[in-house]
Amino acid sequence: xxxxxxxxxxxxxxxxxxxxxxxxxxxxxxxxxxxxxxxxxxxxxxxxxxxxxxxxxxxxxxxxxxxxxxxxxxxxxxxxxxxxxxxxxxxxxxxxxxxxxxxxxxxxxxxxxxxxxxxxxxxxxxxxxxxxxxxxxxxxxxxxxxxxxxxxxxxxxxxxxxxxxxxxxxxxxxxxxxxxxxxxxxxxxxxxxxxxxxxxxxxxxxxxxxxxxxxxxxxxxxxxxxxxxxxxxxxxxxxxxxxxxxxxxxxxxxxxxxxxxxxxxxxxxxxxxxxxxxxxxxxxxxxxxxxx
Numbered sequence: 001x002x003x004x005x006x007x008x009x010x011x012x013x014x015x016x017x018x019x020x021x022x023x024x025x026x027x028x029x030x031x032x033x034x035x036x037x038x039x040x041x042x043x044x045x046x047x048x049x050x051x052x053x054x055x056x057x058x059x060x061x062x063x064x065x066x067x068x069x070x071x072x073x074x075x076x077x078x079x080x081x082x083x084x085x086x087x088x089x090x091x092x093x094x095x096x097x098x099x100x101x102x103x104x105x106x107x108x109x110x111x112x113x114x115x116x117x118x119x120x121x122x123x124x125x126x127x128x129x130x131x132x133x134x135x136x137x138x139x140x141x142x143x144x145x146x147x148x149x150x151x152x153x154x155x156x157x158x159x160x161x162x163x164x165x166x167x168x169x170x171x172x173x174x175x176x177x178x179x180x181x182x183x184x185x186x187x188x189x190x191x192x193x194x195x196x197x198x199x200x201x202x203x204x205x206x207x208x209x210x211x212x213x214x215x216x217x218x219x220x221x222x223x224x225x226x227x228x229x230x231x232x233x234x235x236x237x238x239x240x241x242x243x244x245x246x247x248x249x250x251x252x253x254x255x256x257x258x259x260x261x262x263x264x265x266x267x268x269x270x271x272x273x274x275x276x277x278x279x280x281x282x283x284x285x286x287x288x289x290x291x292x
Contacts, residue, residue: 002027005147006059008052008075009093010034010041013118014065016125017092017151019044024150031055053082061147062089069099076103085110088143092116092132094240096247097162097169098254100135104161112140115161117168120153121236129153133171135164169251172244173262176282179212179241180265183286186219190290196221218286227281235281242269242278 003026007018010032021028022045030046031054032038038048049055056062056079066072072093083089089111091103100115107113114136124130131154134141141157148155158167185208189199200222204214216235217223227235234240245266252259272288 003060003147004029004058006030006049006052006055006062007046007065008032008055008063008079009065009067010037010046011065012122013125014063014092015041015044015046016122017065017130018046018063020125020128020150021147022046026147026150029055029059052079056083056087059083060087062087063147064089064091064093066091066093066095068093069095072103073099073106076106080106083107083111086112088112088114088140088147090114090116090144090147092118094118094168094172094244094247095165097165097251100165101162104136112137112143113161114140114144115164116144116148117164118151119168119171121234123235124153125151127153131156133158133164133167135160135162135166166251169244169248172241173248173259173265175212176241176245176265176269177261178210179216179218179283180268180285180289182208182210182212183218183283183289186286187290212283216281216283218283227283228286232280232284232287234279235283237278238269238273238280238282238284239278241282242266242273245269 005021005026005028007028007030010030018028018030028046029049030041031049031052042048052075072091072095089107094117104113114134116132116134118130118132120130128151130152132148132152134157158164196219217226218228220228227233249263249266272285277284
């Protein structure tokens with residue numbers, strides 16, 4: 001029997017993700033307040049509803065992909081009366097841990113819920129190769145696997161409610177810090193007269209090797225598929241990296257964890273964002289550092 005999915009949030013990530021569910025044979029009803037997102041989603045085979053509440057009525061599974069914790073809490077509270085008992089409710093947004101746990105609590109005792117943020121950007125959303133980090137019960141994780149697999153390259157259970165968000169924030173703090181480090185190294189190499197390819201050839205097989213270097217290299221040339229070769233079109237936009245680093249810094253403050261490099265990385269990305277880098281790939285931080 002075909003399962004019905006309600007997908008709320010059909011933007012640059014949610015639209016392709018919902019489209020992959022249609023390709024996998026799910027019946028998908030969706031909602032987004034932005035007309036362009038609705039039009040693009042309809043072209044992917046998604047049935048567009050006029051409200052989030054209309055989208056969830058009769059759905060076996062509800063998926064949300066929204067820009068903030070406050071909006072996730074608002075939407076989950078809004079749809080809760082119309083979500084049937086026993087429905088699987090999944091949030092794929094990247095939000096603060098407290099909001100994720102508060103959202104879980106809205107359905108406690110009557111629905112299985114997961115916080116399931118993703119890594120892989122718009123390319124991964126289109127390709128169905130996202131990494132999902134899951135926070136919730138083992139039973140909810142088991143139920144979610146069939147609906148997540150068409151969107152996923154990897155699915156990683158991370159523990160109880162909120163732990164998916166915790167994993168995402170920790171991972172992206174590493175990424176933000178490492179991209180700055182890699183970018184600083186290329187800027188220094190330029191000043192010392194060392195060309196980009198030479199540095200890449202050494203660092204990519206030595207102790208400096210990391211994803212920020214070998215997959216998302218911040219300078220044109222060494223990695224042909226990196227955003228640096230297409231004028232830093234994202235990819236993963238600077239404003240999203242700044243959002244994640246800000247969330248990580250707040251989580252560290254709340255938890256009493258010392259993360260000085262994470263906090264400093266957030267400050268650097270905030271300056272770049274304010275200088276007009278918000279819509280560029282986060283690897284364009286190299287341009288900001290070069291001009292600082």
